[in-house]
Amino acid sequence: xxxxxAIGDCILSLPxxxxxxxxxTEVWVPSVIIxxxxxADRVRSLAATGIDLLxxxxxxxxxxxxxxxxxxxxxxSWYGSNREDFRRYMSTLGLPIQLLPAIxxxxxxxxxxxFFLRQAGCGGASAIPRIVCPAANRSNFAVIQPFSGxxxxxxxxxxxxxxxxxxxxxxxxxxxxxxxLEGAVQIDDLYELACWIxxxxxxxxxxxxxxxxxxxxxxxxxxxFGPTDPAIWAPRGDRVQVIHADLDTITVEQVIAxxxxxx
Numbered sequence: 001x002x003x004x005x006a007i008g009d010c011i012l013s014l015p016x017x018x019x020x021x022x023x024x025t026e027v028w029v030p031s032v033i034i035x036x037x038x039x040a041d042r043v044r045s046l047a048a049t050g051i052d053l054l055x056x057x058x059x060x061x062x063x064x065x066x067x068x069x070x071x072x073x074x075x076x077s078w079y080g081s082n083r084e085d086f087r088r089y090m091s092t093l094g095l096p097i098q099l100l101p102a103i104x105x106x107x108x109x110x111x112x113x114x115f116f117l118r119q120a121g122c123g124g125a126s127a128i129p130r131i132v133c134p135a136a137n138r139s140n141f142a143v144i145q146p147f148s149g150x151x152x153x154x155x156x157x158x159x160x161x162x163x164x165x166x167x168x169x170x171x172x173x174x175x176x177x178x179x180x181l182e183g184a185v186q187i188d189d190l191y192e193l194a195c196w197i198x199x200x201x202x203x204x205x206x207x208x209x210x211x212x213x214x215x216x217x218x219x220x221x222x223x224x225f226g227p228t229d230p231a232i233w234a235p236r237g238d239r240v241q242v243i244h245a246d247l248d249t250i251t252v253e254q255v256i257a258x259x260x261x262x263x
Contacts, residue, residue: 002028002077004046005102006149007190007209011036011216012113012236013078014129019122020076028079035191036131051079055089069095076120078102104232113236128236129216133195142167142259143200143219145174146181148208155206155224155247163252167259169201176210202259207233215240220262222255 001020003013010033017027018039027037031045046052049068053061069075075097080086082102090097104115113127146160164171174197175184187193190213197203197210198217205211205221207228215221215237223235226247234242241258243250 001025002046002051002075002079003033004030004079007032008212008233009103009112011129011209011212013116014216015113015125015127016116016120016122019117019125020120026072032190035189036194038132038191046079055083055085057085066093069093072096074098076100108232110232111234111236112232128238129212131191131194131198131213131216133198133217136195136199138201139199140201141170141172143172143174143197143203143214145203145205145208145210147175147179148206153207153226153228155226155250159250159252160204163204163255166252166256172200174210202263204255204259211235222258222262224250224255
């Protein structure tokens with residue numbers, strides 16, 4: 001299985017990937033996602049395989065890559081469906097490959113996790129991503145992650161600060177590498193990060209990969225959505241509250257009410 005994409009996209013694909021597991025399964029994903037793939041026999045960094053060279057003129061992929069691809073009985077790839085040169089090249093190899101769109105169509109009315117499951121022919125399986133961590137008691141602290149992959153999806157930082165000042169429990173701020181926030185917890189390994197967030201009393205964040213991570217780890221989650229449609233991209237979990245509106249209009253009181261509903 002070959003799955004490119006951002007953190008949230010890959011997490012929403014986990015039920016489909018797990019459903020496709022066979023006697024021997026390899027998964028090729030972005031390097032940051034590797035720690036989250038716990039079910040496969042082997043996990044490889046997508047960039048390290050050289051697959052992005054396939055089909056490009058005047059560039060020759062490593063011969064061992066072609067040999068590796070020929071060794072599989074079945075290949076399901078969310079990589080390359082939008083690259084005509086890649087599709088054409090793969091057809092010349094005669095590989096048993098199925099190319100699937102990496103994101104739902106723009107006019108889709110189906111949640112992304114359900115969409116990926118249907119693509120994989122696993123429509124009856126659970127579409128809730130699960131990141132299973134060692135058993136740990138839930139702790140009395142909140143996690144706030146005020147960033148995302150795009151500034152337009154971020155609730156104003158000053159409102160997060162006000163929220164933190166009004167919560168009746170300790171707050172740990174969280175940030176990914178490269179996100180500047182003094183005193184924030186930064187854990188590079190996504191599995192370790194998931195297991196830490198999973199012990200929180202509540203997690204609050206934007207429409208982001210880490211919000212999907214928190215939900216998959218079982219944390220109670222308040223997800224703040226602005227321009228993105230949560231009917232397609234909301235995090236999936238047992239205890240998830242989504243607030244969806246123009247970000248400038250969402251109040252601290254609304255977020256506090258959603259936290260209260262979860263805790």
